[in-house]
Amino acid sequence: MTPLIEMQGIEKRFPGVYALRNVNFDLYPGEVHALMGENGAGKSTLMKVLSGVYLRDGGHVRIAGEEVDFTNPRAAQDAGIGIIHQELSLMNDLSVAQNIFVGREPRRMGFIIDDRQMMRDAAALFAQMNVALDPERLVQGMSIAKQQMVEIAKALSHDTRVLVMDEPTAALNEREIDELFRIIGQLRAAGKGIIYISHKMDEIRRISDRVTVMRDGQTIGTRATAETSLDEIISMMVGRALTQEEAQIPDLSAAPVALEVRNLTRGREIRDVSFTLRKGEILGFAGLMGAGRTEVARAIFGADPVERGEVFVHGTRKRIRTPVDAVRAGIGYLSEDRKHYGLALPMSVRDNIALTSFDKFQRLGGLLDEGAMAKVAKDSIRTLDIRTPSDAQEVRLLSGGNQQKIVIAKWLLRDCEVLIFDEPTRGIDVGAKSEIYRLLNSLAAEGRAIIVISSELPEILRLSHRIAVMCEGRLTGFLPGGRATQEQIMALATQTDRSIVSPAEQESA
Amino acid sequence: MTEIPTPRTASSPERVNFFATATAQRMLAFASLIIMLIMFSVLSPNFMQTNNMIAILQAASINGVLAIAVTLIIITGGIDLSVGTMMTFCAVICAIVLTNLGMPLWTGVVAAILTGAVAGFISGTFVARMMIPPFIATLGMMMILRGLSLISTGARPIYFNNTPGFDQIARGSLVGKVFPALPLPNGVLILFAVALAVSFILNRTVLGRYTYALGSNEEAMRLSGVNTAAWKTAIYTLAGGIVGIAGLLIASRLNSAQPALGMGYELEAIAAVVIGGTSLSGGRGTILGSLIGALIIAVLANGLRVLSVAQEWQIVAMGLIIIAAVYADQLRRQKTG
Numbered sequence: 001m002t003p004l005i006e007m008q009g010i011e012k013r014f015p016g017v018y019a020l021r022n023v024n025f026d027l028y029p030g031e032v033h034a035l036m037g038e039n040g041a042g043k044s045t046l047m048k049v050l051s052g053v054y055l056r057d058g059g060h061v062r063i064a065g066e067e068v069d070f071t072n073p074r075a076a077q078d079a080g081i082g083i084i085h086q087e088l089s090l091m092n093d094l095s096v097a098q099n100i101f102v103g104r105e106p107r108r109m110g111f112i113i114d115d116r117q118m119m120r121d122a123a124a125l126f127a128q129m130n131v132a133l134d135p136e137r138l139v140q141g142m143s144i145a146k147q148q149m150v151e152i153a154k155a156l157s158h159d160t161r162v163l164v165m166d167e168p169t170a171a172l173n174e175r176e177i178d179e180l181f182r183i184i185g186q187l188r189a190a191g192k193g194i195i196y197i198s199h200k201m202d203e204i205r206r207i208s209d210r211v212t213v214m215r216d217g218q219t220i221g222t223r224a225t226a227e228t229s230l231d232e233i234i235s236m237m238v239g240r241a242l243t244q245e246e247a248q249i250p251d252l253s254a255a256p257v258a259l260e261v262r263n264l265t266r267g268r269e270i271r272d273v274s275f276t277l278r279k280g281e282i283l284g285f286a287g288l289m290g291a292g293r294t295e296v297a298r299a300i301f302g303a304d305p306v307e308r309g310e311v312f313v314h315g316t317r318k319r320i321r322t323p324v325d326a327v328r329a330g331i332g333y334l335s336e337d338r339k340h341y342g343l344a345l346p347m348s349v350r351d352n353i354a355l356t357s358f359d360k361f362q363r364l365g366g367l368l369d370e371g372a373m374a375k376v377a378k379d380s381i382r383t384l385d386i387r388t389p390s391d392a393q394e395v396r397l398l399s400g401g402n403q404q405k406i407v408i409a410k411w412l413l414r415d416c417e418v419l420i421f422d423e424p425t426r427g428i429d430v431g432a433k434s435e436i437y438r439l440l441n442s443l444a445a446e447g448r449a450i451i452v453i454s455s456e457l458p459e460i461l462r463l464s465h466r467i468a469v470m471c472e473g474r475l476t477g478f479l480p481g482g483r484a485t486q487e488q489i490m491a492l493a494t495q496t497d498r499s500i501v502s503p504a505e506q507e508s509a
Numbered sequence: 510m511t512e513i514p515t516p517r518t519a520s521s522p523e524r525v526n527f528f529a530t531a532t533a534q535r536m537l538a539f540a541s542l543i544i545m546l547i548m549f550s551v552l553s554p555n556f557m558q559t560n561n562m563i564a565i566l567q568a569a570s571i572n573g574v575l576a577i578a579v580t581l582i583i584i585t586g587g588i589d590l591s592v593g594t595m596m597t598f599c600a601v602i603c604a605i606v607l608t609n610l611g612m613p614l615w616t617g618v619v620a621a622i623l624t625g626a627v628a629g630f631i632s633g634t635f636v637a638r639m640m641i642p643p644f645i646a647t648l649g650m651m652m653i654l655r656g657l658s659l660i661s662t663g664a665r666p667i668y669f670n671n672t673p674g675f676d677q678i679a680r681g682s683l684v685g686k687v688f689p690a691l692p693l694p695n696g697v698l699i700l701f702a703v704a705l706a707v708s709f710i711l712n713r714t715v716l717g718r719y720t721y722a723l724g725s726n727e728e729a730m731r732l733s734g735v736n737t738a739a740w741k742t743a744i745y746t747l748a749g750g751i752v753g754i755a756g757l758l759i760a761s762r763l764n765s766a767q768p769a770l771g772m773g774y775e776l777e778a779i780a781a782v783v784i785g786g787t788s789l790s791g792g793r794g795t796i797l798g799s800l801i802g803a804l805i806i807a808v809l810a811n812g813l814r815v816l817s818v819a820q821e822w823q824i825v826a827m828g829l830i831i832i833a834a835v836y837a838d839q840l841r842r843q844k845t846g
Contacts, residue, residue, distance in 0.1 A: 303732055327734030341732050344725035346792050355722055356733035358715045366714040410733065 002065045003028050004162055004193040005050070011058030012045055012217075019045045020217045023059070027162060027193040032184060034196045034204045034225065037214035037237055043197050046214070047164050051083050052076035064161075082155030083164040088147045090139045097122035097135035100154045125153040129183055144289075145176035152183060163187065164195040169203060170455070171289040173494060181207055199457065201230050201486075213237050248441075249465050249482045255279045256314065258449035259331070259418045261300060264309030269295045271473040273309075277418065277449045282440060284464030284481070285453040286489045292473040293453045294336060297420045301333040302326045313418065327356075332416035334407050336423035336453070338400070342407045345396035349388050350377035352395050352406050357413045380409035385435065401432025408439065419443065420451040425459060437463060457486045471495050537837055538785055538801045542808065549812035556815050563693060569807035570679070570696040571596075571758050575778035576785075576799040577707050578751040581744055583782055584711075586724040586791025587636060587643035591628070591650035592752050593774030597767070598654040599624045599756025604667035604766035607675065614672055621760070622753035628654060629749015633742035651775065658768040668765045679761035696758050700800075703754060708796040710747070720744055724791025780827065781806055784834040805830065 005027040012020035020042050027033045035043050048054045050061065052070030061068055063079050070076045090099045097118045098105075106117040122135035131149050139147060148168060155163055165184075169177050184194060184207060196208055204211055205225060212222040213236040220236045259277040264270055269292050277283050285293045298304045300311055302320040311318050311329075318329040326333070335341035343352055354361055354373040361369045361376075377391035384405045388398055395406060404424065411419060421440065425433045440463060444450050454460050460467055467479040469492035477492040550557040575592045582589040603621040606612050628650065635646035669675040678695060685692035711717035719740045722730050731737045760766050785802030787794025809830060813823045 301732075322736075323732055323734045324736045332734075333732060335729075335732055340726070341729050343729055344722045344792070346725050347721065351718060351722070355718065356730070356735050358718065362715055366716055368713055368715055368718060414734070 001028060003062075004064060006062040006065075007046070007050065007059065008062075009059035010046065010049055010056055010061070012049055012054060013057050018217055020049065020056075023214070023217070023219050025212055025219065025222075027195060029161075029191045029193055030188050031210065032188055032194045032196050032208045034198065034208035034211040035214065036198070036204065036211055036233065041214040041237075042217040043214055044166070045217070047083065047166070047195070047197070050076065051081055051164070077158055080159055080161035081164070082158055082160035082162065084148065084151045084155060084166065084168060086166045086168075086170060088144065088151055090147055090150060092140040093138065095136050095138055096133060096142075096150050099139055099150055100125065100135075100157055121157070122153065125157055129153060129156070130186065131179070131183070143176070144171040145173075145179065148172075148180065149183070156187075160192065162193045162195065164197070166197045167199070168196075169198065169200065177203070200490075201233065204233075205230075249480075250280065250445075252278045252281050252465065255281065257312075258314060259300075260312040260315075261296075262310045262312070264296060264299055264306055264311075266295070266299060266304075266306045266308075269473050270299055270306065270309075273470075273473075273475050275468055275475065275478075277451060279417075279449050280444050280447050282444045282450045282452060282463055282465045282481075284460040284467045285451060285470060286457065286460045286467055287455075287470035287493045289455065291470040291493065293470050294422055295473070296470070297333055297422055297451065297453060300326070301331060301420065303333065327414060327416065330415070330417040331420070332411040332414060332418065333420045334411060334422060334424065336426055338403050338407055343395050343403060346394060348392045349381070349386070349395055349398075349406060350374055350391040353377045353380055353391075353409045353413060356410055360413070376413065377409075380406075380412070384409055384439065399432070401428040401436070404428060404432075404436060405439075408436075412443075416448075418449045418451070420453070422453045423455065424452060425454075425456075457489055460489065461486070469493050537841070538798060538805065538834065541834075542801055542805050545805065545808050545812065549808070549815065553812075553815045556812060559691070561811065561815070563697075565804070565807045565811045566697045566700075567694050568811065569803045570694075570700040571755055571762070572774070572777050572781055572806065573700045573800055573803035574703055574751060574755040574758060575774060576781035576803045577703055577796055578748040578755070579775070579778045580782050580785075580787055580794055580796055580799045581707070581711075581720060581748045581751075582643070583779075583787050583789060584720050584724045584791060584794045585741060585744055586727065587647075588779070588789070589632070589647045589748065590644065590775050591632060591647040591654060592748075592755070592778055593771040593776075594651050594655040594658065595625060595628050595749065595752045595771075596756045596759060596774060597771035598628065598658045599753040600760035600766040601658045601662055601667070601768055603757060603760055604669065605661065607672045608667050608669055611671055614675060617672065617675070618678075618757060621757045622750050625753025625756060626746050626750040629752065630742060630746040632749065633745025636745065637738040637741035651772075655771060658771070662766070662768040664768055666765045666767045669760070676761050676764040679758045696762065699754065699758060703751060704796050704800050707751065711796060716740070716743060716747070721792055724793070726792075777806065778803075780831050783831060786834075786838060788838075802834075 003026045005025070007023065007025045010020050010023040023042065023046055025035070025046065035046070037043050045054065049056045052073045052075050055071065061070075068079060070079070091102070094102070100122050101118050106114045106121065108114045119135045126133045126135070129149070129152065133146065133149060139150065152163070168180060172180060187194060196204070198204060208225045210222055211225050211228065211233060213220045213233060215237060223232070255278040257276050258279045262274050264273040273296050275283070285296070287293050295304065299306045299309070300320070302322045302325050311320055313329045313331065318325070320326045320329060320331070323333070339345060344355065347355070350373050354376060358368070361373050363369050374391055380386065381388060381391060386402050386405045386409070388402060395403060398406070424440070425436050428436065440450060440452065452460070452463055461484065464481040466481050467484050467489065468475055469477050469479065469489055471493050476495040479488055479492070555561065575596065578592055579589050599621040602624040603617045606620040607614065607617040632647055632650050635641045635649070636643050679699070681695050682692045683695055683698065711720060719730070719735070723737060723741060727737055759770070781802035782794070782799045783789065783802070784805055785795070785798030785800070787798055806827065809826060810823055813826060
């Protein structure tokens, strides 16, 4: 049988970074091929090469035996490659059918959109997938799972032979996952090829035929899933780094409580959240997308209002209504979205570090002491190992990891006792990631109290001294660091109001 | 996730980067100004005369001061439609203080600047605390102030008959006393002084750095615990004070406060700012650019008049210049990415 896709010796370089090195990957009709690896391992880059978003620097791509050279995403789409991204990209104010056929609406007389034909076509697609969805309803308000079905239907409408799914179950509950897997089974039976990107071992086991593991931009190996043990896949994924980077859990029972949150509440987003954080502790916040972790952090920080709840810093009640209050109380928040909420991109490294601490650099009459600013910026560049040509470089020209370090430098300058890191390594490559981990560890060792919000379970497990898990705005449980497993976290993270499956049953399943 | 890698490893010169983007557009504007000067000189022998040059500077002075105020607002990512009628209102208050109340000259000066600052503070409060979009807030202020000017004067001009020497603020010439060959009016000196002072504030002080930072990423500043509302209000207040100076200039030039005047000045000021390379999306821009922009507008109007081009066509030419200036900026930005 000819493979649907054959990628051989794929190379991709970005200035200063070897993103893909001699990567091999193939996919047969009727196969689910799992692609695994930690974030930054090169999975997304490989898929972008496959779908024509990036031009490759070397290697061959063959589709159904024919050598291809996609120069844009459209060409890949025409060749039958469809991608369902982790962040769904539907237009909320359009109907399901309009979303599926956007840009290719059936027409009459060349310019009038044939709405009825479009509805019929969409309905036919859903019938083929065997799902009950109304083509006429608006996407607005649909669950993530339903939206995913629409994305799949959209891909199928393109005569897709290869479907790439990037973390499709990240925001789904058990029942929705079952439904998704049923559809994947159907597609497989129809001879489509599916590339399935996921971190979740149990899913890979359930659904995939083969698994390929990537690390540091290279393929580590491809195995038949049924004949491969979990341990083998994990050790392929993490390499030797696993033993070195395990969380060191200090005994903090005697350390004073730095932050206490009591009964924080806002509608259904934040429901009666209470916890304590000790000096020197790293508390990990785990949960699925939309579990309310960022909402809690922003509420503590005063970025968003709350209905009820009290915040104590070192035992004293603090009224925090704005971020200004929070910083005064010694609480810092580093947003998950550095570019939008963390940095002034067109401004220099020096300005970005000093910007929020100008009271330290102010001389008579509001004059800025550029010399002192430069000195502090250069100190930060050295101690945090920020790679930049100079402190006058514009921040937008730096890599994600270095940008993150600038945000950290900015907050260190503010002397906050409590630091909340929201997805601190999102969009950062592997090397820079472990540097950020080391930095967080040393900040905790210095006695700062740290909260880390992360959607990557390995990250939570590697960093946290204690793990708080959230689901649907509630804290569903705490787990001790070091000993907790991904399965335990997932059980707590899926404890929805309606979940009939108890965690114990889930584990045995 | 596409990461933009660091392009250079060698240390780049200090300071240069911060203004690099604005510099290119400013050079472009400056070159256009020189080209226009040469062109008009070739076309008409009457153009390049000392008196005519001084007339150009005189004409640019009021718009220049207004443009400086608007530059501050635009760098924060806002827009100010109220500077024209605010200027008039400041002139009116000044006239009431001097003519109707018969107070000494310096109180008129203080009253004009203070009135502007208060009006700016109110605009700033609307924008920064009440979260009204700047376009709407200053549109409202434009109408409110125009109405107040007409009400407080009974829609009649007030002349500065009781205050001899008031017209000297803009029309007198300190330079002319020292160098009789160069009777540069005080109004032009005031423009340059304001430009220097505001440039200094923008480049060297906390307020200036926050002006750029607010325009670059206001939400990031807020989430860093910066009191963004207070700083923004301060910037609007400063801009208002500068508008007060423009009010003094126009009152002195006309030796009267004309309550019906003012509409349209805001658009000419915004035009000068845009021609000078300040980005309407905020975070970028310089006072020198706006100054050059105001001069380009004045040179164009004067040059076309010297060539006896009808005033209607002057307006058309102005429109074309604005479009061309911003298009040139777009082209340059696409090239540099």
